[in-house]
Amino acid sequence: MRFIKRIVVGNDNPKNLRTEAEVQEAMELVNRCLNSTPRGYILNVEKSFGLYNIGEHQVVLQYAVYHVGFARKPLFLDER
Template identity: 50%
Template sequence: MMTKPFDVSAVGYVKRVIVGNIDPEKTANEEEIEVQRQFLNRCLTDSPRGRIIGQEKNFFLLNIGEHQVVMQYIVYHVGFTRKPVWLED
């Protein structure tokens, strides 16, 4: 099955969707990350259907005692032709 090409000029609304730990002071648990993933999947499957038009990869370096911990997250830029009714800002 071949999909038609996505025209970026048709994007009328962009939503930033974060997946991962965004607060270095508090560690996100698996349930919180799963909620973030489900929201991203809803953006990509519900009507109007969004498309990923960009992404940012970010990380924090934390020093905990003698150990260094890397916490990372990804921000997806999801483009819609119009703002979905079910989406709150």
């Protein structure tokens, strides 16, 4: 592997919550990395969750981090 792309899917920062559209966009990027040319391979998946107190409310945030490896950097990642 010469290039590894790290993609966060979900909310990992309680101060900067991602919208549903941003989460869906990240998942579409993971799918594009795995299905287009050059084909990427999942090297690792980190799954995490956290309990946070925001004001009087307790919030649970979950996210997954995909590490996708490539033989060379795909051109479609430069477009972003």
